[in-house]
Amino acid sequence: xxxxxxxxxxxxxxxxxxxxxxxxxxxxxxxxxxxxxxxxxxxxxxxxxxxxxxxxxxxxxxxxxxxxxxxxxxxxxxxxxxxxxxxxxxxxxxxxxxxxxxxxxxxxxxxxxxxxxxxxxxxxxxxxxxxxxxxxxxxxxxxxxxxxxxxxxxxxxxxxxxxxxxxxxxxxxxxxxxxxxxxxxxxxxxxxxxxxxxxxxxxxxxxxxxxxxxxxxxxxxxxxxxxxxxxxxxxxxxxxxxxxxxxxxxxxxxxxxxxxxxxxxxxxxxxxxxxxxxxxxxxxxxxxxxxxxxxxxxxxxxxxxxxxxxxxxxxxxxxxxxxxxxxxxxxxxxxxxxxxxxxxxxxxxxxxxxxxxxxxxxxxxxxxxxxxxxxxxxxxxxxxxxxxxxxxxxxxxxx
Numbered sequence: 323x324x325x326x327x328x329x330x331x332x333x334x335x336x337x338x339x340x341x342x343x344x345x346x347x348x349x350x351x352x353x354x355x356x357x358x359x360x361x362x363x364x365x366x367x368x369x370x371x372x373x374x375x376x377x378x379x380x381x382x383x384x385x386x387x388x389x390x391x392x393x394x395x396x397x398x399x400x401x402x403x404x405x406x407x408x409x410x411x412x413x414x415x416x417x418x419x420x421x422x423x424x425x426x427x428x429x430x431x432x433x434x435x436x437x438x439x440x441x442x443x444x445x446x447x448x449x450x451x452x453x454x455x456x457x458x459x460x461x462x463x464x465x466x467x468x469x470x471x472x473x474x475x476x477x478x479x480x481x482x483x484x485x486x487x488x489x490x491x492x493x494x495x496x497x498x499x500x501x502x503x504x505x506x507x508x509x510x511x512x513x514x515x516x517x518x519x520x521x522x523x524x525x526x527x528x529x530x531x532x533x534x535x536x537x538x539x540x541x542x543x544x545x546x547x548x549x550x551x552x553x554x555x556x557x558x559x560x561x562x563x564x565x566x567x568x569x570x571x572x573x574x575x576x577x578x579x580x581x582x583x584x585x586x587x588x589x590x591x592x593x594x595x596x597x598x599x600x601x602x603x604x605x606x607x608x609x610x611x612x613x614x615x616x617x618x619x620x621x622x623x624x625x626x627x628x629x630x631x632x633x634x635x636x637x638x639x640x641x642x643x644x645x646x647x648x649x650x651x652x653x654x655x656x657x658x659x660x661x662x663x664x665x666x667x668x669x670x671x672x673x674x675x676x677x678x679x680x681x682x683x684x685x686x687x688x689x690x691x692x693x694x695x696x697x698x699x700x701x702x703x704x705x706x707x708x709x710x711x712x713x714x715x716x717x718x719x720x721x
Contacts, residue, residue, distance in 0.1 A: 400606060430622060433621070434618075444554035447492075451577055452479075460481050461481070463481075463482070469536075482603060484597070492553065496560065502563065522551045575605060585670045630713065633663040638656045643663060651664060665703055677719075680715050
């Protein structure tokens, strides 16, 4: 038929040949996927480096006179690494609204969401007392995650000065807190119910020890390091046993943070680090920070197929909506339209399922058969493609 004869050995072993070729194709696909993941991580690091550089420096305007030493100046803001909305919290919010209310993991998701939200609000409340500090004296880094050679460790806030360093661990726990230093535990009494938490005093001492190791690895000059547990809520009542050493030297209310920093400033008045060395320490902190990989779907042990697809109604939270041409996404329950629901749904997909999405996957998740509609959505969201021709995948940023 094709003008040549197929050898008998090839006819007999064609199954083995096809299987071998198929295995090669699968391995190639795995290699490509791995390369794409590396590319995405590299892009994230580049974005992070640009963001932190813009925070740490500000470029002189063209009409300003050029300095004799450098064309950059230190930013007037003392918050070098600002507090950002946690990725885990974004993922939990996306999972919660796409998980059926009767799902066996729904209550666990709600609890995790409340806990993560309380933690973020506690750190957010810390910004106010810190805003009273002198921006020329202190540099503040939120949510630093460093590696000491064996383990990663994360600090809620780090305050850097030429005389000392302060590590802050924020706890936003309501009720009455009892610090049991004998058994190294924190006991919370709330609504006549007692609950035990790990001792935050041990946590901050471990962070302090790990940070000390990290400083030695980075050849940072020795400087006093102090760590404190900050109780965020002003309604929280703190208690301790009279028979045990009081923890009040290491546990402070949120509004007392500013006063504590000033006390340390008066106590340690000598400049132990020169200005250029302090600048280098700040750069090293930013350069060595690495965000933790977060997959709350896996953490909550929820399968991808359990997530409800479709566009969600902004008015009654019903899903899925149906797209009506030139009008938007219409809800069959309340008959109202949702304008940007598809973009929100694609962001949910990026948070929950995968940051990479194909046109086919997008049509399945949005429950639409329109390829042009999906491509128009990709364009409106400025999603850039990865791959070639029909195998294009689009990368959804974690906004």
